[in-house]
Structures are given as C-alpha cells and as structure tokens.
Amino acid sequence: MNNEYQFSASELIHLFVDGEADIAQQALLFSLLAIDAGLQEQFRSAVLMQQTIAQVRASAVPPEHYTAGLFAKAGFTAAQPSATWLAGISTTAKNVVLSLFSAVVGACIATLLLFPYIDKATPGPRASMADTALHQQLSDSSTTETYAPTPAGQSTISGGTAPIRQADRPGGTARIYSQYNATPTANRASASLSPIELPTPTTSENLTQKRPDTPMDEEAIHASIDEETPIAQTDADAANKPVEILADTPLDNAMAENQTENAPETPIASITTAPIAQQQIAAIDRSRPQRIAPAQMPAVEQLPMVTLYLKNIQALRWYPVRDIPASTIEENLMFGGLYHLSREHAVGAEVGRELLPLYSFTDSSQIRMNILLWAGGVYQYQPEELAIANTIEPFVRIGLGGTGAGPMGKAMLGIRLQTSNVLSAALGVESSTLVYRRGTKLNTTGKLGFTVSIEAKL
Amino acid sequence: MIQTYASYSDVRLYTLLQGGAREKEVAFSELYRRHSSRIFLYCRYILGETDNTRDVFQETWLRLLQSAEQRREVQNVPAYLLRISRNLCLDVQQASGRRVFLPLDELQLPAEEPAVRVGELETLIETALETLTEEYREAFVLQTYNGLSYKEIAEIIEEPVSTVRNRVVRAKSKLRAVLAPFLLEANASR
Numbered sequence: 001m002n003n004e005y006q007f008s009a010s011e012l013i014h015l016f017v018d019g020e021a022d023i024a025q026q027a028l029l030f031s032l033l034a035i036d037a038g039l040q041e042q043f044r045s046a047v048l049m050q051q052t053i054a055q056v057r058a059s060a061v062p063p064e065h066y067t068a069g070l071f072a073k074a075g076f077t078a079a080q081p082s083a084t085w086l087a088g089i090s091t092t093a094k095n096v097v098l099s100l101f102s103a104v105v106g107a108c109i110a111t112l113l114l115f116p117y118i119d120k121a122t123p124g125p126r127a128s129m130a131d132t133a134l135h136q137q138l139s140d141s142s143t144t145e146t147y148a149p150t151p152a153g154q155s156t157i158s159g160g161t162a163p164i165r166q167a168d169r170p171g172g173t174a175r176i177y178s179q180y181n182a183t184p185t186a187n188r189a190s191a192s193l194s195p196i197e198l199p200t201p202t203t204s205e206n207l208t209q210k211r212p213d214t215p216m217d218e219e220a221i222h223a224s225i226d227e228e229t230p231i232a233q234t235d236a237d238a239a240n241k242p243v244e245i246l247a248d249t250p251l252d253n254a255m256a257e258n259q260t261e262n263a264p265e266t267p268i269a270s271i272t273t274a275p276i277a278q279q280q281i282a283a284i285d286r287s288r289p290q291r292i293a294p295a296q297m298p299a300v301e302q303l304p305m306v307t308l309y310l311k312n313i314q315a316l317r318w319y320p321v322r323d324i325p326a327s328t329i330e331e332n333l334m335f336g337g338l339y340h341l342s343r344e345h346a347v348g349a350e351v352g353r354e355l356l357p358l359y360s361f362t363d364s365s366q367i368r369m370n371i372l373l374w375a376g377g378v379y380q381y382q383p384e385e386l387a388i389a390n391t392i393e394p395f396v397r398i399g400l401g402g403t404g405a406g407p408m409g410k411a412m413l414g415i416r417l418q419t420s421n422v423l424s425a426a427l428g429v430e431s432s433t434l435v436y437r438r439g440t441k442l443n444t445t446g447k448l449g450f451t452v453s454i455e456a457k458l
Numbered sequence: 459m460i461q462t463y464a465s466y467s468d469v470r471l472y473t474l475l476q477g478g479a480r481e482k483e484v485a486f487s488e489l490y491r492r493h494s495s496r497i498f499l500y501c502r503y504i505l506g507e508t509d510n511t512r513d514v515f516q517e518t519w520l521r522l523l524q525s526a527e528q529r530r531e532v533q534n535v536p537a538y539l540l541r542i543s544r545n546l547c548l549d550v551q552q553a554s555g556r557r558v559f560l561p562l563d564e565l566q567l568p569a570e571e572p573a574v575r576v577g578e579l580e581t582l583i584e585t586a587l588e589t590l591t592e593e594y595r596e597a598f599v600l601q602t603y604n605g606l607s608y609k610e611i612a613e614i615i616e617e618p619v620s621t622v623r624n625r626v627v628r629a630k631s632k633l634r635a636v637l638a639p640f641l642l643e644a645n646a647s648r
Contacts, residue, residue: 014630018601020608020623045634045641049583053602056580060603062498062515067490070516074523076483305529343473343531384470 009039013046306458307338307346313430313449318357320367320445331355331371332449338380346380350399356434356445358405372434374408376401382416391418395426406436412451426453463488468535475526482523490519493536497543499603503587504547504596514550518543540604540614544596551592586636590629597625598633 007015012029015021021029033039313332334352341347354374357367382395392415399410414428433446463471463484474485497518505511521542525532532538587595600611601622608626612619634641 010631010634011627014627015623018608018626042634045638046630048641049630049634049637050602052580052583056583057495057499057603057605060495060499062494063512066498066512066515067494069512070490070519073516073520074486076486342476384473385467 009036010042013039013043017046017050305340307340307348307455308458309336309338309426309453309455310334311336311350311352311426311451311453313354313432313447313451315355315447315449316429317448319447320357320359327355334374336378338378344382344384346382348378348380349376350378350401351375354403354432356432356447358434358436358445359438359443370405372403372405372408374401374403376408376410378410392416393418397428403434406434408432408434414451414453416455422457424455424457426455427451428453468492469533472522472526472532472535475523476529482526486519486523489522489535493539494519496536496604497539500540500543500599501547503584503599503603504544504592505550506588510550510554514543514546517546537610537614540600544614582637582640583633586633589636590632594625594629594632597622598629601626 007025009029009032012021012025012032016026016029033043311334312329313334315327315332330353332352332354334350334354336348336350336352338346338348352374353371355369355371358370359367376399378397378399380395380397382393387393394413394415397410397412397414399412401408410430410432412428412430414426414430416424416426418424428451429448430451431446431448433444435442435444437443463474466474466485466488468489471485471489474481475489476482477485498515501511501515501518505514518539522535522539525538587598590598596615597611600606600614601608606614608619608622611626612622615622
C-alpha cells in the first residue's frame with residue numbers, strides 16, 4: 001500500500017472492507033470510528049452493501065438458455081447432470097489403464113529381481129544347446145565379452161584364472177569374467193514387490209485467490225469502539241501518530257474535474273456531506289479501457305509438440321551375471337522422440353544400442369555380453385501434480401520393442417530438470433528386460449541402469 | 459474407484475479439454491460449474507441484460523475450448539476466462555459506439571425512501587451501477603462480483619494497483635452516496 005497517499009475516512013472504510021488496508025490504516029480507521037458517529041453509519045452502510053453483493057455473487061447462476069445454447073454450440077450432448085456419471089466412467093477407464101501400466105512396470109522389475117531364481121530352476125538348456133541362426137547373428141555382430149562359470153570363490157573379474165573364450169569385439173579389450181554363480185539367495189527368491197502407488201489428483205485449487213466477503217469481525221470492531229480502546233496499540237508507530245481527520249471534499253468534484261487516477265488525490269466525500277445535486281458524472285469523457293491482445297497475455301504459453309532426447313545408460317545391476325563390466329557411452333546410447341498428446345501424456349519411438357548379457361549359443365555354460373540394437377515405441381506419463389515449480393518434473397516411461405535377439409521391454413522412472421524453455425536434463429533409473437530363444441527354451445536377460453538424458457523441446 | 463473431476467485443479471481440467479470427446483465434455487462441464495457464475499456476472503454488469511451478454515458469455519467459453527484445442531498452456535483459468543470475456547465486451551462496446559452509463563438524473567430509483575430489505579437492495583445496486591463509467595464499473599464488478607484482489611484486477615486490466623485501488627474505492631464511494639438513503643433505511647430496519 002502506498003503510505004504516502006492520504007486516504008480520507010471514507011476511502012479507509014472501503015479499503016478495510018475490501019481487505020486491502022494495512023495495519024496502520026486499520027488503526028487509523030478504528031480511531032476515527034471511535035469518535036465519529038457519522039463515520040460509523042458509513043461503515044455499516046459499506047458492510048451492508050458488501051454483504052448484499054456477496055449474496056448476489058453466491059446465488060448467481062447463468063440462465064438455463066445460456067447454458068443450453070453454449071453446450072449445443074460446443075457440440076456437447078449433455079450438460080452438468082450427466083457429467084458426474086461420465087466422469088466416473090472416464091476415470092474408471094483411466095484407472096484401469098494406469099493399473100495395467102503399474103502391472104507392466106512391476107512385472108519388469110520383478111523379472112529382473114527374480115531372474116537368477118528362474119534361471120536356476122531351469123538348468124537343462126545350458127547343457128544341450130546347438131548353434132542356431134540367432135547365435136550366428138549375435139556372435140558375428142555384437143559379442144563383446146565372454147563369461148564362464150568357475151568354482152566358487154575365485155575372482156569374478158580377472159585376466160583369468162579360467163578364461164574360456166576371448167572377447168571377439170574388434171579392437172576391444174578382452175575382459176574375462178570367470179565366475180557366474182546363478183544360485184539365487186533366499187532373499188532374492190523370496191523378494192516381492194509391492195504395487196506401485198499411482199499419483200492421486202490433487203485437491204482443486206482455484207488460482208484466483210478468494211478473500212472473505214467481509215474481512216472483519218463487525219461485532220468486535222463495534223465493541224472496541226464502544227470501549228474506546230486505542231486499537232492502534234497493535235502498531236506502536238500508528239499509536240504515536242496524531243490522528244488526522246481529513247476534510248471531506250465532494251466526490252463528484254474530483255470526477256468532474258476529469259482527474260486521472262494517478263493525479264494527486266482528492267479525498268472522497270463521505271455520504272453525509274456528498275451533494276447528490278452534483279450529478280455531472282455523465283459528462284466526464286474518459287478514455288475507454290484498452291483491449292489486451294491474446295498474445296500479450298502472460299498466462300498463455302505454447303505447449304511443446306515434440307521432445308527429442310539422447311540417453312545414456314550406465315548399468316547398476318545385470319542379470320543373469322552379477323558383475324558389471326565396464327562399458328563405453330556409445331555402447332549404451334539411445335536416441336528418442338516423443339510427441340506430446342497432452343501435458344501429461346506423450347508417445348514416441350526410441351532407437352539405440354544396449355549392452356546385455358546373453359547365454360552363448362555354442363557353449364551353454366558361457367554368458368557373453370552383447371551389444372544389441374534396439375528399436376521400439378515408448379509411452380511417457382508425467383503427472384502434472386507432482387511437478388515442482390514447473391522446473392522439476394517426475395515422469396515414468398515405458399517402452400516395448402525389439403532387438404536382434406528378441407523382444408525387449410523397458411521401464412524408466414525419472415526426474416526432468418528444466419534448464420530453459422528448450423533444453424532440459426533428465427536423470428532416472430531404467431530396467432530393461434529381453435526375452436530370447438535358445439533352441440526351444442525361452443530365456444530372459446536384463447539390467448537395471450542409471451540414465452542421464454539431454455532433451456530438447458521443439 | 460469412481461470419482462468425479464471435482465477434485466481436479468483448473469489447469470488439469472483445462473488439459474483434459476485436449477483429450478477425447480467424453481473426457482473433454484466432462485472437464486468442460488466441471489470448469490463451467492466452477493466459473494460460469496463469475497463470467498456471467500461480469501458480462502451482465504458490464505454489458506447489461508442484452509443479447510450481447512449472452513453472446514459474449516457463450517463466446518468466452520467457446521474460445522476457451524479453442525485455446526485448449528490449440529494446446530495453449532493456461533496457468534490461471536478463471537483469469538484467462540475473464541481476459542477473454544473482457545476483450546469481447548470491449549469489442550461489443552466499441553462496435554456499438556454507445557456509452558453504457560447513465561447520468562444520475564436519469565437514474566430511476568424510488569422517489570421515497572421505503573423500508574429496504576437486503577433482497578431489494580441488490581436491485582438498487584444493479585441500477586446504481588449504471589451511473590458508473592465503464593472503467594469504474596469494471597473495477598467494481600471485478601472486485602465485488604468476481605472477488606478479485608486489487609492486484610489480480612491490475613494484472614487482468616494491465617493497470618497499476620494504485621489505479622485499480624482508486625477506481626474501486628471511488629466507485630464504491632459513489633454507489634454508497636447514491637444509495638445512502640436506502641442503506642440508512644436498511645441499516646435501521648436490521
């Protein structure tokens with residue numbers, strides 16, 4: 001509030017009733033009310049007017065033909081009565097979809113965690129594998145590392161106490177992993193995942209703040225007036241100020257002189273002195289309010305249509321091998337694009353390379369690291385209510401596609417950091433699960449990794 | 459599992475307007491339920507009870523739908539609606555080329571000062587509103603009938619807060635002066 005401006009008593013009443021008076025102004029008003037019966041009457045009138053308008057506001061409803069006409073123009077068949085029913089159907093369908101999504105994510109993670117147990121329970125194919133066309137494809141193009149089980153207790157990464165086969169990656173360093181113990185621990189076998197909690201919608205919040213219609217306790221004010229208690233005690237400075245009663249000036253004088261709002265203020269008359277005879281208001285020629293172009297509206301922004309991203313995955317855990325071999329960025333690099341259906345939902349595609357451990361097709365006792373080409377479709381859900389200050393945005397992304405070895409699914413949980421309107425960075429945890437066939441046996445492999453992405457909105 | 463959209467925020471509902479037909483209709487209905495009254499009051503008290511009021515009111519909501527279809531991001535739905543409505547009202551006023559406020563001597567208020575009940579006072583206030591200039595009336599309507607703060611009004615009409623404050627205060631003072639006899643009577647009868 002502008003403290004330099006000297007408000008008249010009448011103005012202070014309206015500022016107070018509107019909830020816009022500061023503490024000093026309130027104190028000044030109360031002290032004036034305590035000594036001026038006419039001002040008290042003005043105060044009651046202002047409160048009554050405010051209450052009357054509040055009742056209008058509370059009971060106002062657009063005429064039915066306004067609503068019916070609007071819904072017809074909008075192409076809607078029904079108005080509010082059916083909305084609740086439709087909302088239930090729509091929300092239920094949405095919940096079903098989200099539940100399925102949760103199940104997919106949960107299944108991916110459960111598969112990864114339980115993989116050693118599954119593998120141990122089906123040892124047969126390891127001893128009876130023959131070369132296949134798939135093996136040829138894998139070994140020719142992408143084999144990088146060789147694994148072989150050795151007696152327990154030996155080193156897991158070595159230059160080799162028991163190297164079975166050298167890595168055949170061109171130019172690559174042969175890193176031999178000598179032990180793979182697929183025996184699951186009891187904890188791992190009994191591990192279970194609890195269902196993922198889906199975000200629930202936040203409570204409705206109107207961004208336009210509403211204030212109380214009468215922001216004062218009228219009885220308390222009157223009591224304070226009756227008791228002649230110096231209310232200005234609440235503000236030491238205000239209490240020390242001499243009470244200045246401004247002389248009322250006829251309201252319409254100021255307006256008739258065509259003063260602008262920012263011109264030096266003339267105190268407005270109280271109703272007890274306002275001469276209603278001065279009814280020249282219609283002659284005042286004021287400039288009309290100016291139209292605001294929609295483009296100038298600060299609250300309007302354009303929703304990005306497409307997001308492109310580059311993602312790198314660094315493994316935190318592998319299945320069926322336990323040890324994490326070193327890998328280069330280009331071995332785990334993916335490029336993707338997302339088309340935004342809405343602010344929360346997006347679909348797109350992703351292509352790239354990913355390092356995954358697979359059983360050897362020539363020697364079933366070996367597990368080899370393979371760089372697999374991956375391509376698939378992705379879906380991203382970004383719950384708006386979990387975003388923090390529009391700069392930190394959690395999201396979930398799932399993908400389903402194929403590799404040279406077989407179908408692969410992905411689930412990612414991430415947080416996006418908006419660095420500008422175009423660029424952002426994302427960190428996350430991603431699990432990948434690949435299903436591939438060795439002869440007649442289906443096997444799974446996968447990994448849990450930490451991802452770093454750079455994204456650009458177009 | 460069944461829940462309504464009543465718990466959704468305005469922005470979330472606005473986003474749903476970009477979705478499928480059924481989702482769109484439900485979200486629109488909920489937004490309409492929340493904000494139609496304030497838009498209606500704004501149109502009614504700025505333009506009066508005319509066909510223009512109905513047209514502007516309906517066009518405001520249709521433009522909200524269009525904005526959603528064009529994927530415009532809106533952070534404050536009620537403020538956005540008021541901006542649309544305000545621009546449409548200004549268009550109507552400029553096209554009609556007429557002043558919409560009355561001089562006080564043409565104001566038809568009861569000659570005597572009968573006992574006034576609060577219900578009747580609301581009609582008197584509406585009538586007295588016609589004596590205000592457009593900008594004073596707009597500030598008054600946004601503050602009282604739409605419940606906006608001075609700062610919020612300033613953002614919508616793009617004027618300084620001090621200007622808004624003076625408009626509101628002066629409009630109220632003027633209305634109170636016009637209605638003084640009736641307000642005194644109403645106070646006495648309470």
